Amino acid sequence: MNSPLPAIAITMGDGAGIGPEVVVGALADAAVYERCRPLVIGDARRLREAALVRGETVEVVAVESVAQARFEPGRIDVIDLGLLPDGLEWGKLSPAAGEAAYQYVRVAAELAVAHEVQAICTAPLNKEALHAAGHIYPGHTELLAALTGIEEVSMMLSTPKVKVIHVTTHIGLIDAIARIDPGLVERTVRRGHRAMRSSGVEAPVIGVCGINPHAGENGLFGAGEEAEKIEPALEKLRADGIDARGPLPADTAFFLAGRGDYDLIVAMYHDQGHGPVKVLGIEAGVNITVGLPVIRTSVDHGTAFDIAGTGTAEVGSMIEALRQAADLAPASVG
Ligand SMILES: [Zn+2]
Secondary structure: OOOOOOEEEEEOOOOOOOHHHHHHHHHOOOOHHHHOEEEEEEOHHHHHHHHHHHOOOOEEEEEOOOOOOOOOOOEEEEEEOOOOOOOOOOOOOOHHHHHHHHHHHHHHHHHHHOOOOOEEEEOOOOHHHHHHOOOOOOOHHHHHHHHHOOOOOEEEEEOOOOEEEEOOOOOOHHHHHHHOOHHHHHHHHHHHHHHHHHOOOOOOOEEEEOOOHHHHOOOOOOOOHHHHHHHHHHHHHHHOOOOEEEEEOHHHHHHHHHOOOOOEEEEOOHHHHHHHHHHOOHHHOEEEEEOOOOEEEEEOOOOOOOOOOOOOOOOHHHHHHHHHHHHHOHHHOO
């Protein structure tokens, strides 16, 4: 039986940034429609302006619902919230654009909770603009968690070479170490394991990093954090048949993952996971939120106000984010 392609809500992001351009550029690629049914939540007029600056001849059609969308190459279906002010300047911070970006995410979250879409793919929003509009969230991840009533999610970075899920992310390093405990490590590994399985890896091999240099080197570095915070979690996971190995020295773990020894690396804090991935190039990385009612992917670049409106933004990361969203969405698995 052929299951329908997953419907993906694409939020347009901050209308003053490159979001509208990367959305239009990615959806001008007909191959995207072979993998998913994309529906933009945004502003139809802004998407038409973005098409103009990019020189794309796509048709932008405002629809009221998922049911009205046609998902045909050459046509961009958009739930048009029409919130952006007339003559919004490219590349200039705007609280109105921040408010609009918030509303796109809110509508996408509603569609996800109602099971009308199987994934969300987000174009970048501007945190300053979001805050100026009165929505005080560190970013999309926390915003989507709040909107869907989920207390704990994990951030995964995905590249063709290495995938890494984080036990902690946007929090001070001292606070991060304090927050890590066996329960949080266990839940994070389980979320990563589930995501890998839904992407088609039947028995994922998961490498779990230590906290200290050389994963503590038998007590030489640190105060036994690996034994206290990580090892009890690994024992429970292994007892459940999850192939979670470690605690590994983080520096070599990424090297080993890069040559194929691990399907997924578990990083304990933000820079431990982000550093190695960013070396592979900003274009290569897709940011995935794991643990929401639906999978959410995002480009791993920002609003790039300096080049917004010039039609020069790279769309590769958006195309890759859509591909990963389609791969991880439940409708696409057997
Ligand atoms: Zn970050």
